[in-house]
Amino acid sequence: MKYNFDKEINRENTNCVKYDLRDKVFKTEKDIIPMWVADMDLETPEFIRNAVKERAEHEIYGYSYRPETYYNAIANWLEIRHNWKINPRSIAFSPGVVPGLALSVMAFSQIADKIIVQPPVYFPFFTTIKENGRQISENNLINTNNYYSIDFDDLKKRIDARTSMIIISNPHNPVGRAWKREELQELGEICVKNNIIIISDEIHSDLVFAPHKHIPMASISEEISDRTITFMAPSKTFNMAGLSSSFAVITNRKLKKIYNSHLESLHLNLGNIFGNVATEAAYTKGADWVDEMKNYIKANIDFAKDFIDKNIPQISFVKPEATYLIWLNFKKLNLSDKELNDFLINKASIGLNTGSVFGKNASGYMRMNLACTRKTLKTALSQLKQAFSYQ
Numbered sequence: 001m002k003y004n005f006d007k008e009i010n011r012e013n014t015n016c017v018k019y020d021l022r023d024k025v026f027k028t029e030k031d032i033i034p035m036w037v038a039d040m041d042l043e044t045p046e047f048i049r050n051a052v053k054e055r056a057e058h059e060i061y062g063y064s065y066r067p068e069t070y071y072n073a074i075a076n077w078l079e080i081r082h083n084w085k086i087n088p089r090s091i092a093f094s095p096g097v098v099p100g101l102a103l104s105v106m107a108f109s110q111i112a113d114k115i116i117v118q119p120p121v122y123f124p125f126f127t128t129i130k131e132n133g134r135q136i137s138e139n140n141l142i143n144t145n146n147y148y149s150i151d152f153d154d155l156k157k158r159i160d161a162r163t164s165m166i167i168i169s170n171p172h173n174p175v176g177r178a179w180k181r182e183e184l185q186e187l188g189e190i191c192v193k194n195n196i197i198i199i200s201d202e203i204h205s206d207l208v209f210a211p212h213k214h215i216p217m218a219s220i221s222e223e224i225s226d227r228t229i230t231f232m233a234p235s236k237t238f239n240m241a242g243l244s245s246s247f248a249v250i251t252n253r254k255l256k257k258i259y260n261s262h263l264e265s266l267h268l269n270l271g272n273i274f275g276n277v278a279t280e281a282a283y284t285k286g287a288d289w290v291d292e293m294k295n296y297i298k299a300n301i302d303f304a305k306d307f308i309d310k311n312i313p314q315i316s317f318v319k320p321e322a323t324y325l326i327w328l329n330f331k332k333l334n335l336s337d338k339e340l341n342d343f344l345i346n347k348a349s350i351g352l353n354t355g356s357v358f359g360k361n362a363s364g365y366m367r368m369n370l371a372c373t374r375k376t377l378k379t380a381l382s383q384l385k386q387a388f389s390y391q
């Protein structure tokens with residue numbers, strides 16, 4: 001191992017959302033272990049910090065554009081890591097994935113249109129739709145013993161004349177599925193047939209564990225690519241979410257032009273110089289680091305699975321195929337969300353995300369972020385076990 005992921009880093013007093021907002025979010029003075037917000041406690045790799053430092057050393061931080069090397073770095077990464085060959089010209093900037101989703105809603109649907117999402121799902125999907133005056137259409141995932149799949153019958157039934165778009169999470173946060181080619185193909189073909197625009201949020205694409213693979217939605221076929229806007233970012237993978245830098249891949253030139261005109265109308269296209277250099281460094285220097293980081297996270301997931309199965313039979317989960325998030329089923333406890341949260345905060349001293357925030361079908365579930373050191377994970381799980389022993 002070239003990198004040390006066991007290194008403990010104190011994030012307190014850095015205006016860090018995950019740590020420094022604990023008291024407000026969990027309404028407690030207790031020193032709870034924060035395992036909620038999806039960023040990592042593992043250090044942002046040195047080659048990214050060096051790229052940022054080098055740029056920071058220059059005396060002026062004026063307006064800058066993204067050079068050809070930035071676009072080529074992304075295109076090379078996608079080809080090597082995901083077997084997806086794209087023209088660098090099909091890349092458009094986005095200040096973040098969620099802003100990109102919101103821009104797409106504005107650009108490619110009309111007020112009052114129906115937009116499909118697949119709950120339980122990353123909750124800003126709901127707000128980007130609702131707050132832009134569109135209607136949410138919920139194609140709930142099918143839950144079979146904590147393993148989730150797409151309900152294609154429901155999907156077909158719910159499409160009507162007002163349905164113009166679907167937003168998918170590929171891989172899926174929070175249920176951890178890395179959708180298979182056949183699943184994406186079936187979904188894509190339904191969208192082609194019904195003239196639905198596909199927004200594919202692929203922010204977790206670099207966090208898929210073998211033997212599973214990330215399949216970019218737009219790589220399935222030209223017809224599907226023609227109606228797909230793909231959002232990706234180095235933010236989750238390289239722990240640099242604070243740099244506000246992501247991108248869209250839009251192979252359909254007409255759609256790309258429309259997307260860019262919305263981006264430019266808000267003057268969001270420049271981005272920030274540190275995000276630009278960090279992105280380029282990540283995608284040119286990051287392959288080994290990502291492989292090692294994924295091994296570490298996978299070992300955390302395996303550890304959590306063993307520990308919970310052996311020690312806490314009241315809860316269960318299926319190992320995620322992707323993401324550093326686990327989706328824990330607490331339904332056996334028969335607690336309301338509030339009671340469950342109180343139990344986790346006050347008895348176990350851990351802070352997780354409440355399931356019902358991800359969808360009405362997810363009450364009794366909790367999302368736990370395992371992108372922490374093994375030591376922190378062991379402490380958190382021991383606290384959880386202890387809490388159950390007092391129950």
Ligand SMILES: Cc1ncc(COP(=O)(O)O)c(C=O)c1O
Binds near residue numbers: 095096097169201235
């Ligand atoms: C599926 C998904 N999309 C988007 C984001 C956030 O993207 P950004 O911070 O770039 O807006 C997250 C963060 O957890 C996520 O899980």
